[in-house]
Amino acid sequence: MTTTTDFLLAIEDLTVSFDGFRAVDSLTMYIDKNELRVVIGPNGAGKTTLLDLICGKTKCSSGSISFKNKEMTKMAEHEIVRSGIGRKFQTPSIYENLTVYQNLEVSYPEGRGVFGSLFFKTTDAVTQRVHDVAREIQLERFLDTEAAILSHGQKQWLEIGMLLMQDPELLMLDEPVAGMSAKERDETAELLNRICENRSVIVIEHDMEFVKKIARKVTVLHQGKILAEGSMDKVQADEKVIEVYLGH
Numbered sequence: 001m002t003t004t005t006d007f008l009l010a011i012e013d014l015t016v017s018f019d020g021f022r023a024v025d026s027l028t029m030y031i032d033k034n035e036l037r038v039v040i041g042p043n044g045a046g047k048t049t050l051l052d053l054i055c056g057k058t059k060c061s062s063g064s065i066s067f068k069n070k071e072m073t074k075m076a077e078h079e080i081v082r083s084g085i086g087r088k089f090q091t092p093s094i095y096e097n098l099t100v101y102q103n104l105e106v107s108y109p110e111g112r113g114v115f116g117s118l119f120f121k122t123t124d125a126v127t128q129r130v131h132d133v134a135r136e137i138q139l140e141r142f143l144d145t146e147a148a149i150l151s152h153g154q155k156q157w158l159e160i161g162m163l164l165m166q167d168p169e170l171l172m173l174d175e176p177v178a179g180m181s182a183k184e185r186d187e188t189a190e191l192l193n194r195i196c197e198n199r200s201v202i203v204i205e206h207d208m209e210f211v212k213k214i215a216r217k218v219t220v221l222h223q224g225k226i227l228a229e230g231s232m233d234k235v236q237a238d239e240k241v242i243e244v245y246l247g248h
């Protein structure tokens, strides 16, 4: 049983075994409201598996994931999305043949509340939201552009925008700057710093220059467990972290 907390997300004693191998092993971590948390660690540390567990793609063997004091581990993926958790995977899943506007529009949530879209999904509200999100992801000038011809970075931002259309309270991003140019990485750092002003964000990232630009609190995973946690300075100076990760 999870205790009631002020944390947005409380992960306690979470374990998942694949044929006896514990990819995530008795993990406990807490995420505050409006916190931006970066998760780093060597290949195979369990980072992606952790996000899979939170979004319900993988079911845990034991432990608990409590989001706004509600237990998530038994919930279906779509129920978890509806609760306010958005997840971006490494490869963009935008609709290449639709415009930026249309991509955002189709991501507007259906059926919020008892009466759902029937009463609340007015055209004006959708248009307004598309413009607000497009501004946030810096694609307002490209609203009528077909997604296929956007740069790699712009496609990644569009997918973040599609998640923002649903206004999630927790957004999870797996290696958001992989394959981006230096300029795009800088702009993504600014985007994430803006986004977490009114939602929590968990970012998995290997690019340490990028991590330094966004990191407040960093969690280092190793063999499914937390190796270190704290400020970037603290984590970077940690002997264990240097040995298993940063020293390589």
Ligand SMILES: Nc1ncnc2c1ncn2[C@@H]1O[C@H](COP(=O)(O)OP(=O)(O)OP(=O)(O)O)[C@@H](O)[C@H]1O
Pocket: 018, 023, 041, 042, 043, 044, 045, 046, 047, 048, 049, 050
């Ligand atoms: N569905 C699965 N079945 C079996 N083993 C799995 C499964 N998913 C993950 N694993 C294993 O769990 C371990 C953790 O994998 P995970 O992808 O979470 O690591 P990661 O920290 O995200 O690594 P990377 O930085 O390379 O993405 C790996 O050894 C992986 O092979």
